[in-house]
Amino acid sequence: MTDATIRSDRWIQRAQPRPDAPIQVVCLPSAGAGPSMYGRWAAALGDRAEVVAVTLPGREGRSTEPASPDLHLLARQIAVALLRTLDRPYVLFGHSMGALIAYTIARVLPEAGGPAPARLVMSAARPPDLPLPAAVATGSDQELVAGLRELGGMPDEVLADPDWLAMLLKPLRTDLAAVDAFRPLPGGPPSCAAVLVAGDGDDHAPPAVVAGWRRFLTASAPVYALPGNHFYLREPANVAALGAIVLGAPGRPHPAPYDGCTIEPFDGDQAALAALRATRPHAPAPPALDPGHDLLRVAVRDGDQLVAYAECGVIGDEECHVWGLLHPAVARRGIGGLLLGECRAYAAALGRKVLVTTVDGHEGSAPWLIAHGLRPERSVGGRATWQLRMEG
Numbered sequence: 001m002t003d004a005t006i007r008s009d010r011w012i013q014r015a016q017p018r019p020d021a022p023i024q025v026v027c028l029p030s031a032g033a034g035p036s037m038y039g040r041w042a043a044a045l046g047d048r049a050e051v052v053a054v055t056l057p058g059r060e061g062r063s064t065e066p067a068s069p070d071l072h073l074l075a076r077q078i079a080v081a082l083l084r085t086l087d088r089p090y091v092l093f094g095h096s097m098g099a100l101i102a103y104t105i106a107r108v109l110p111e112a113g114g115p116a117p118a119r120l121v122m123s124a125a126r127p128p129d130l131p132l133p134a135a136v137a138t139g140s141d142q143e144l145v146a147g148l149r150e151l152g153g154m155p156d157e158v159l160a161d162p163d164w165l166a167m168l169l170k171p172l173r174t175d176l177a178a179v180d181a182f183r184p185l186p187g188g189p190p191s192c193a194a195v196l197v198a199g200d201g202d203d204h205a206p207p208a209v210v211a212g213w214r215r216f217l218t219a220s221a222p223v224y225a226l227p228g229n230h231f232y233l234r235e236p237a238n239v240a241a242l243g244a245i246v247l248g249a250p251g252r253p254h255p256a257p258y259d260g261c262t263i264e265p266f267d268g269d270q271a272a273l274a275a276l277r278a279t280r281p282h283a284p285a286p287p288a289l290d291p292g293h294d295l296l297r298v299a300v301r302d303g304d305q306l307v308a309y310a311e312c313g314v315i316g317d318e319e320c321h322v323w324g325l326l327h328p329a330v331a332r333r334g335i336g337g338l339l340l341g342e343c344r345a346y347a348a349a350l351g352r353k354v355l356v357t358t359v360d361g362h363e364g365s366a367p368w369l370i371a372h373g374l375r376p377e378r379s380v381g382g383r384a385t386w387q388l389r390m391e392g
Helices: 041-048 071-083 097-111 141-151 162-181 207-216 236-247 270-278 335-349 365-371
Strands: 024-028 050-054 090-095 119-123 193-199 223-226 262-265 295-302 305-315 319-326 354-360 375-380 383-389
Touching: 024 041, 024 097, 041 050, 041 236, 050 071, 071 097, 071 162, 090 097, 090 236, 097 119, 097 162, 119 236, 141 162, 193 207, 193 236, 207 223, 207 262, 207 335, 223 236, 262 335, 270 305, 270 319, 295 335, 305 335, 319 335, 335 354, 365 375
Parallel strands: 024 050, 024 090, 090 119, 119 193, 193 223, 319 354
Antiparallel strands: 262 295, 295 305, 305 319, 354 383, 375 383
16 A cells, blocks of 8 residues: 555644654545644643544545545555554544444554554544444535534534635545545454544434444443534543543543443344343334335344334335334433434435324323424324424
């Protein structure tokens, strides 16, 4: 892997060089973002580390260059630049899209003769077997801006400025399409130690989803949940906590690892599904979904036990129907909301207007359903059908 046209000074930014720091922290940005998202890190880490922020084509100092639609190619190009930059032990940190690039760099840099990272830290990234809905990249500008507002990724004054938006949205769309297309390279996972981090209020990549990266790592990577949304790392207190996680500093304030459930694609384990269904003998029957059409099947596991299941599929021209099971022991742990969020994003990606679900007709479920935007449509045999209309 050699490319004389790759100059490290285009790819690498060190706002505060620290040649005497014992470790370098290589920071990869999220979709549409640049090295400025790590502007506080040099001061926060002080003399413990040198912050090496990566500038991708199409943003900030490289805004005149086209963004790349291929994260594997980006990772290889960054690896070439890092071969000329790394001069001591280093940690790879990537947020959202940056986590996918960091994961790939951890694979390809040692193959190119460079050193392996001391640690790979992946933040707020969905695992590749629970991909980003394609509609996020192909929706209208208004839908994309609404999504950015919901994620907390950009200040309102930036989103309200037409000039800023014109400069932001084109590379952002390229990045989102690249994330949607990402799959790990063939072969084994990175050999280095890995850590996973998520915001506990992130609807896009909550801790239970981010924990799924353990399926693509060599060991059971610890997962940390910090307070905040998808861009939790913008909070100064979280930067300090991330410093302890990134550097593996046991003597400094360190959050407790997340020990909750993991959301993953259902693997077809019918025995586990039957055991879960036995815990809810009065649950509604599943709708007659057509297996020849799009169908989402999602499982939630607590260790080795299947504790929740949902499937979401197409009925008619406008509707997606959801059927789910939730173990009574975990009914109040927010898992239902996580599964509903996955199904809602799936329905939106298919361009469906209505999400429909049927639940037992007990009083306790109504406030939860209403809080998640659903409204009752009809009641049959003591069970109510609820709808979520997703226009606008």
